[in-house]
Amino acid sequence: MARRLDPKGQSLYARFLRYLSEGDDRLDREVMHAVDAPPAQPAAETVKAPELPARVPEAVVRRHTRAARIFYLVAAALMAAGISLLLILTTTDLPSFGDDGNPVNNEVVRRYLEDGMRETGSVNLVTGMILDYRAFDTLGESNVLFTAACAVMILLRAGNREERIEIEADERMENRNQDPILQTVTRLLVPLILMFGCYVILNGHLSPGGGFSGGAVLGAAMILYLNAFGSGSAGRFMTLAVHRAVTVTALSFYALSKAYSFFTGANHLPSVITPGTPGNLFSAGLIPYLNICVGLVVCFTMYAFFALFRKGDI
């Protein structure tokens, strides 16, 4: 049916399927020319530029862009100055800093502070709030991280010949810098950093920390390892398959395990998960496991960002 509705293959969906199978070189060229152009010849490196219509001379175009540019500069300066001045003037009308009677301290805060430890079981009230009372927001945030990693992967994965040349230049520079000091120190430090990261994640409900900071520390340890030992060593266990499996599993576990509260809340059932004794490591219901999920997502996303920028592939 798609072929009948769209015989030439110009719809967005058809172009997306072509991009998936052929890479993004075609997409660049399609943006600048009509789709009916013959497929890419391997010898052609440069693209023919579409010419300006003969009626508009070059000088007029340049005058227009210069006028537009001056207008943009003036308007942007006015807008930036205007917004900043307005905001600074508004701060003089704000209620006093650190006052107890501010409108921001209302009955919601009272409920979270007084019943937080009893209902969620976590000693750290901020972690209890973001992973129990407002767990949906944290799920959205983990999804944003996952989406950003996917977007960076689409933009920066090495596809065609130019990018492979660049990666080879990088590898040549990298092989010249096998630094013994860096490697020795990394061998000592990376286990300690990993241990510290795991400690920060697991103690999210007992002390300041949690999934985000612990995950970032874990990611930093992997980035240090990649920097010191090169992509050959790090590629032995940090592959695209591992990244995909871990992030998808962690996000799905988070979503499915917190979905029970939709069911129990709508049917007015008591929650099955018990808070436990506050202060123990294995208390606070699901919060340690959700912390681990968030920490893994953050760790792999940060490593994916760095590896994609550095060598074009995870």
Place this chain on the structure above:
Amino acid sequence: MQVLGILLLVFILGCAVSVAFTKNLLTAATVFMGQSLALSVVWILLESPDLSVTEAAVGTGIESLLLFVTLKKIRAVDQAIQSEEEKEEEEHGQTP
């Protein structure tokens, strides 16, 4: 404690102005990293230790790292283009 807060805020604003006026991109990225570090101490003064640890790890570490690695990749792209142009010049020179 209020004096420390005001000093840190002045430092943060000074870093921001210095980022605006410098022309070297590496300097801008490094000063931005210092600004994130001062901001991490400000979170402690505002009694939020979670934010302090997260800003130190994510804001200072990962974000500045991304800026540095982008600057490195841009220069690497330049180097790759130069090496390709040199190779093409050699080929054209050998086959007149």
Place this chain on the structure above:
Amino acid sequence: MDLTNYFEIAAMILFGIGLTLLLLNRNMIKKIIGFSMTDSAIFLYLAAKGYISGRKAPIVTDGITAAEAYVNPIPSGLVLTGIVVSVAGSAVLLALTVRLYRMYHTLDLDEITDKARKGGR
């Protein structure tokens, strides 16, 4: 006039500086730094809203669960999510910058729009 909102005023000045960097600078990297600076300013403002003088961080110590002993934890939770999302947004922007540089070989946004209008590389 009693001026006690130092953190809020500094946050708004930082926001203004970041906005100026974002709008008026021609270099893409400076724009991205300015964008991240505006995010930091908003987080500073939000966390300053949650502070109550004389109270401690919201971690239950000695079993005290009275609401008069702790700082407001809600803005802190909002900012925690925001910091990580800000980094993710900056990463996507930097990836776009790398692709633009690879195609047009310049970081200057005016030159990029010129070259794109003429359709060349």
